[in-house]
Amino acid sequence: MSEEPLVNPEVLEMVGDWRGYVEAKLGFRNHWYPIRFSSELNEGALLVVELLGEKLLLKRIDGKVYAMRDRCLHRGVPLSRKPDCYTKDTITCWYHGYTYRFQTGELANILAVPDSRLCGRRKIQTYPCEEAKGLIFVFLGDEHEVHPLSKDVPPGFLDEDLMVLGKHRVVDSNWRLGCENGFDALHIFIHKDSTLRHFREFNFPIGHTPLPGAVTCIEEEDGPKGVEDDFSKHHPIWDGEIDGQIVVKGPKFDPKKGTSASIGTSIWLPGVLKVESFPVPGITQFEWYVPLDEGRHLYVQTLGQACTTDEERSDFANKFETHWKPHGLDGFNADDIWAREVTQPFYDDDYGWVDEMLCEPDSTILEWRRLAARHGRGIQTKKDLR
Ligand code: FES
Numbered sequence: 001m002s003e004e005p006l007v008n009p010e011v012l013e014m015v016g017d018w019r020g021y022v023e024a025k026l027g028f029r030n031h032w033y034p035i036r037f038s039s040e041l042n043e044g045a046l047l048v049v050e051l052l053g054e055k056l057l058l059k060r061i062d063g064k065v066y067a068m069r070d071r072c073l074h075r076g077v078p079l080s081r082k083p084d085c086y087t088k089d090t091i092t093c094w095y096h097g098y099t100y101r102f103q104t105g106e107l108a109n110i111l112a113v114p115d116s117r118l119c120g121r122r123k124i125q126t127y128p129c130e131e132a133k134g135l136i137f138v139f140l141g142d143e144h145e146v147h148p149l150s151k152d153v154p155p156g157f158l159d160e161d162l163m164v165l166g167k168h169r170v171v172d173s174n175w176r177l178g179c180e181n182g183f184d185a186l187h188i189f190i191h192k193d194s195t196l197r198h199f200r201e202f203n204f205p206i207g208h209t210p211l212p213g214a215v216t217c218i219e220e221e222d223g224p225k226g227v228e229d230d231f232s233k234h235h236p237i238w239d240g241e242i243d244g245q246i247v248v249k250g251p252k253f254d255p256k257k258g259t260s261a262s263i264g265t266s267i268w269l270p271g272v273l274k275v276e277s278f279p280v281p282g283i284t285q286f287e288w289y290v291p292l293d294e295g296r297h298l299y300v301q302t303l304g305q306a307c308t309t310d311e312e313r314s315d316f317a318n319k320f321e322t323h324w325k326p327h328g329l330d331g332f333n334a335d336d337i338w339a340r341e342v343t344q345p346f347y348d349d350d351y352g353w354v355d356e357m358l359c360e361p362d363s364t365i366l367e368w369r370r371l372a373a374r375h376g377r378g379i380q381t382k383k384d385l386r
Pocket of ligand 1: 072073074075076077093094095096097098
């Protein structure tokens with residue numbers, strides 16, 4: 001019996017040169033994704049996480065993190081239902097005793113059948129893990145496709161001096177609505193009432209349209225692939241008018257305070273936004289929209305600041321807790337989260353991708369969709385979940 005397709009085939013016929021993006025409802029396989037902060041996984045501890053529709057077990061052994069599919073080879077049950085770890089580098093299935101080695105996934109033993117011909121010959125799928133900037137990244141893909149992490153993070157993220165702090169939470173929308181919400185040039189309209197907008201020193205227009213030359217695709221062979229949008233080449237609108245009457249008043253332009261025109265945004269595969277000079281000059285926001293399943297993503301919000309001394313690090317950590325987390329990641333971004341969640345139903349059955357009516361500034365979103373379709377290294381399918 002053939003499998004029900006993940007995406008409506010009629011929709012796929014209609015979307016043209018970004019078809020691969022619409023197909024990637026569960027995300028792109030063969031990329032690195034941040035899944036937790038390093039501080040959340042202590043030595044010997046076990047974490048159950050989801051990624052691109054797969055359930056994984058993470059364990060830290062002798063300081064190194066390993067990721068293994070959370071599904072017993074014998075009868076398919078989740079090992080996490082009752083984790084039996086009798087030695088530091090193995091997990092034994094609670095049902096019939098199949099025992100797996102975390103480092104390789106190898107079936108090392110069946111406790112009640114120690115001479116089984118299967119021992120040493122079968123493996124659970126494992127995935128490479130790396131830690132960088134306080135985050136645990138998992139390469140969800142095939143062994144022969146592993147790429148350096150530097151190809152899957154925005155430029156600057158791995159800079160030696162960059163100190164990164166952040167948080168994560170689950171958002172009830174597909175990962176692509178996260179990417180598009182962040183990169184959407186018009187979406188700042190929803191931030192007009194944010195406390196951060198008044199708190200920060202920039203003025204925010206109610207919207208802006210990219211002018212020719214604002215949008216650039218970055219597609220160098222050995223680097224990350226993304227789309228950059230330069231706000232200094234935008235036409236901003238400060239006040240909203242209906243029938244000649246101003247109904248939404250943007251802050252008066254004050255050149256001394258600077259504007260959002262000094263901010264550049266970019267979106268990178270496999271779904272990570274970089275916002276420069278935000279929430280203030282000297283800080284960059286990097287945020288990932290990590291696919292969990294068809295209707296949820298892990299929103300990994302981080303801020304990075306170059307720090308070279310202990311004093312600078314301590315000052316940034318303090319400001320992060322007192323300013324940027326409550327006003328920015330919690331306050332300002334709360335608008336983005338609910339916007340994504342209420343957009344989701346329109347795209348649930350895939351027809352949203354062809355029924356939407358985009359306008360001129362949405363050209364940035366279309367560039368991103370095309371680039372993602374060109375450079376995504378593999379589409380996660382229902383077959384991959386088997
Ligand atoms: Fe896991 Fe039988 S289902 S050992």
